Amino acid sequence: MKNVIIIGCVFLLIGCKTKTVNGKQIGKSVEPTEMNTADEAQKNKAYELGKRVLMTCNDIKFKPFTQSEATDKVIAKSTPENIKKICVKYSLKYGLFKDLEFVEMVPNKTDNTNVFRFKALFEYTKANKEMRVTMNSENKASAISTKDWKDEFE
Secondary structure (H helix, E strand, C coil): CHHHHHHHHHHHHHHHHEEEECCEEEECCECHHHCCHHHHHHHHHHHHHHHHHHHHHHHCCCCCCCCCCECHHHHHHCCHHHHHHHHHHHHHHHCCEEEEEEEEEEEECCCCEEEEEEEEEECCCCCCEEEEEEECCCCCEEEEEEEECCCCCC
């Protein structure tokens, strides 16, 4: 009986440390109080970039990303036309964008990136959206996406 409990505890510890999402090894999430200064700076940059995309929905003026802010892939996909499509849908469904609320940082050990999760706050209380900004080791946004909000990282 003792061995079963010990083995169960070992599996529990292993299961809590890392998990695989879409074939990538993801570490446990980092709370805001556990972040170092480099992570804090990356979080602030991720916040500014994510907010810039959603603020476009309010004022219809999108300032394109520069080479120092985002990777070529993100710059290519964040065209004014693509952002306008998203904004039209979100404005009708959720109202005006208000702000982003930081929830957690999830380090991705496979490709040395950090995924910053923000809860997007809109005018209508029924809005339940998430903004994810993935920052690479060069402190550039390598992915920006919105999803329906889920409490657990997937």
